Amino acid sequence: MYVYDEFDRTLVAERVAEFRDQVARRLSGELTEEEFKPLRLMNGVYLQLRAYMLRVAIPYGSLSSTQLRKLAHIARRYDRNYGHFTTRQNLQFNWIKLSDLPDVMAELAEASLHGMQTSGNCVRNITTDQWAGVAADEIEDPRIWAEILRQHSTMHPEFSFLPRKFKIAITAARHDRAAVRVHDIGLRLHRNGAGEIGFEVIVGGGLGRTPFIGKTIKPFLPKRDLLSYVEAILRVYNQYGRRDNIFKARIKILVHELGAERFAAEVESEWAAIKDGVLAIDAAAIADIAARFRYPRYERLDDDPAELMLARQATAGFDTWYRNTVSRHKVPGYAIVTLSLKPVGGPPGDVTAEQMDAIADVADRYSFGEIRVGHEQNLVLSHVAQRDLPALWQALDRSGVATPNVGLVSDIISCPGLDYCSLANARSIPVAQELTRRFRDLENQRGIGRLHINISGCINACGHHHVGHIGILGVEKNGEEFYQITLGGRSDELAELGALLGPAVPYGEVADVIEDVIAAYRELRASPNELFIDTVKRVGVEPFRERVYAAR
Amino acid sequence: MTAPTQQKLKVNGPVVVTANRLSDGAVVYRSAVGGWTARLAAAAVVTTAQAAGELLAEANADDFAVAAYVAPVALRDGRIEPGNLRERIRLAGPTFELPLTFGI
Numbered sequence: 182m183y184v185y186d187e188f189d190r191t192l193v194a195e196r197v198a199e200f201r202d203q204v205a206r207r208l209s210g211e212l213t214e215e216e217f218k219p220l221r222l223m224n225g226v227y228l229q230l231r232a233y234m235l236r237v238a239i240p241y242g243s244l245s246s247t248q249l250r251k252l253a254h255i256a257r258r259y260d261r262n263y264g265h266f267t268t269r270q271n272l273q274f275n276w277i278k279l280s281d282l283p284d285v286m287a288e289l290a291e292a293s294l295h296g297m298q299t300s301g302n303c304v305r306n307i308t309t310d311q312w313a314g315v316a317a318d319e320i321e322d323p324r325i326w327a328e329i330l331r332q333h334s335t336m337h338p339e340f341s342f343l344p345r346k347f348k349i350a351i352t353a354a355r356h357d358r359a360a361v362r363v364h365d366i367g368l369r370l371h372r373n374g375a376g377e378i379g380f381e382v383i384v385g386g387g388l389g390r391t392p393f394i395g396k397t398i399k400p401f402l403p404k405r406d407l408l409s410y411v412e413a414i415l416r417v418y419n420q421y422g423r424r425d426n427i428f429k430a431r432i433k434i435l436v437h438e439l440g441a442e443r444f445a446a447e448v449e450s451e452w453a454a455i456k457d458g459v460l461a462i463d464a465a466a467i468a469d470i471a472a473r474f475r476y477p478r479y480e481r482l483d484d485d486p487a488e489l490m491l492a493r494q495a496t497a498g499f500d501t502w503y504r505n506t507v508s509r510h511k512v513p514g515y516a517i518v519t520l521s522l523k524p525v526g527g528p529p530g531d532v533t534a535e536q537m538d539a540i541a542d543v544a545d546r547y548s549f550g551e552i553r554v555g556h557e558q559n560l561v562l563s564h565v566a567q568r569d570l571p572a573l574w575q576a577l578d579r580s581g582v583a584t585p586n587v588g589l590v591s592d593i594i595s596c597p598g599l600d601y602c603s604l605a606n607a608r609s610i611p612v613a614q615e616l617t618r619r620f621r622d623l624e625n626q627r628g629i630g631r632l633h634i635n636i637s638g639c640i641n642a643c644g645h646h647h648v649g650h651i652g653i654l655g656v657e658k659n660g661e662e663f664y665q666i667t668l669g670g671r672s673d674e675l676a677e678l679g680a681l682l683g684p685a686v687p688y689g690e691v692a693d694v695i696e697d698v699i700a701a702y703r704e705l706r707a708s709p710n711e712l713f714i715d716t717v718k719r720v721g722v723e724p725f726r727e728r729v730y731a732a733r
Numbered sequence: 734m735t736a737p738t739q740q741k742l743k744v745n746g747p748v749v750v751t752a753n754r755l756s757d758g759a760v761v762y763r764s765a766v767g768g769w770t771a772r773l774a775a776a777a778v779v780t781t782a783q784a785a786g787e788l789l790a791e792a793n794a795d796d797f798a799v800a801a802y803v804a805p806v807a808l809r810d811g812r813i814e815p816g817n818l819r820e821r822i823r824l825a826g827p828t829f830e831l832p833l834t835f836g837i
Contacts, residue, residue, distance in 0.1 A: 600827035
């Protein structure tokens, strides 16, 4: 965990005092709504269909048990007893009163939490691999770089009024769990031919109305140059990005219209002027940030201890959960455990206050008090001794977060949709709920294998439908909800946008169509081991289209 | 999508003016007797763009609620009902059970 210093705490406390004053002036009528709206958005406060929504930043998805308990307390005292983890590693409260928000912000600040960088046309919460620092396949902890960028971008005056919002993601692993190729800037830590570690810089990815996979404009950027190069990108975007049309304002449109080569040349030109200035990061500064990440004092343990192996043999339910949710840790004898927030019939990513408290307790007991949030809307315990896994499983099962469906068809990513969101055209959550009921049989899910379904309730694509193996996009046609279905998207290192299956289908038919798509996959796959995404890649969408629409 | 507050005013049937209460975001309607009401049944229903525009202007001038816009309603057996799914959800809440105890 990163430990905030006095400077961080002062900054957050000052923001709380400022916001308290702004809310008071709004409620008294001293500020108009037009004046107040950008101020509340800078603190993550939105007005949704029936209430204000507060988005709390969880930088790079790392939470302490103390912070999770604070979120539980906010849910219980100020909201309706639950919160919603988003696809950007944040948490949203759906029923917050404006008049309560200053107190909520003050309570959050006690746990070093806030809503800064969760809204507005600024650099948003910087996301990374939820396994950062513990993944067996990473070359170093990417959170150090996320924190350096967070500190540099927070309230940066030059980048607080960009043409549009700006999202940065970082990975340091071979397998990309952070979806870096569909972000405004994606950073991939890797080694060059000389064995040095630096960044591949990818720009102009994004989803929404006009989806693009990002383009690599710098195959290898030395670490010392990260801030200056990112700043050069932001300056080029600030100068040339469109402010006349909100639908063309993201950097992906600029990169597309200029072309990646010309955009890169503009960045290089800007960078040449600043690269050796104050933004060059020296080793001491990196070491200072790195030193404020506290790592657990791991015991010397062996992998696969006897008590674990015995429990796997003795209890089929435990073994099933183990095989689905437990992953290799970089330290022998430890494990990474994913907590599914996708129970049958549950809204994806929602957690009650009681569950938050229970997860905080097990994190203290079994994971050095640390919890991670993934963009798949699940949680992770990042430092669990393998010998403790049987006891952990029982505790998680009692709290309803041990569904062994991680990465399977019912592990659905979904935006809040029309049930909450003022921008949505169609509902997302009830579609996800119905699909989890249709596919509730775990043996059937395992027979289908790894399959990601992503659902968005409008073209803004908060559910990342373009990069779902199966993407579902809600649209409105003559006052009715319809859903476009895409196949073959993915957000990992082989990122691709899905291809349209066919005409949109009405709300009541979505689950039937998805069942037909999966039945078609079972017929078309070369072997039971060929994943859905690989079958789509091999045969294309057409054979699916023929089967799904033949009977309609 | 474009939020209703940003859309051009079109009236093709009975409509009300709705907004969110400033203090807590709760859904309110411009009342038939002036001011705001939380009850759709007490909302002022109009059927022309001019009347809707006037109601909207009144609403925008009243700081008790924000983000006012014109929303369709249906009149059935003398009752005022929301005219589309969005307005049904605004009136009645999410279409699924809230997650108070799910999974436990």
